[in-house]
Amino acid sequence: MPLSPPAPRTPSHVRRVTYQGFQREDGLWDIEGELHDSKAYDLPSLRNPGRTRLAGEAIHHMWLRVTVDRELVVRAIESAMDSHPLAGCPEAQRALQAMVGCSMARGWRQSIQTHLGGVAGCTHLRELLFNLATATFQTVSAAFKSQGDEPPRHLGQCTGWDFHGQGVKEHYPQFYGRATKAN
Known part of the structure; x- marks a missing residue:
């Protein structure tokens, strides 16, 4: 373990985030991100009153696929939400299309905030997008x-x-x- 031994503690929250990059046959690149949040304890479901969300069960389980060109301009974006805490959460996916045409090379975070900030988007999808740029730089060697x-x-x-x-x-x-x- 690279960190020092921790103080006595009780698990509470688990967030797993992964990114993968792929070169496509058509010369574009797909970068995929996945976010999975869960709790280490049972809790009431916000979306389904009376139901208990069990420890380890996904509260958020979301994916993004962003297609970019050699200049790191977004050509397409797709998302999926298998788990989300509120019924209205999936509505945030429509706003993602505003990111098509945006550049990851310069001003990426500002573009995300402009197009998806506040109630226009989803906090968790924004978080995936922020760091997706780094995964893109690692994938698209032309960026270097x-x-x-x-x-x-x-x-x-x-x-x-x-x-x-x-x-x-x-x-x-x-x-x-x-x-x-x-x-």
């Missing part, structure tokens, strides 16, 4: 290619890829020492 004199998008975005760090010096020496836009 330099554009002429421009460094790949991931440089300067974390400690490991600091323009003044060893990672850039070793793998992208032509960009080593470059001043970031924030400087």
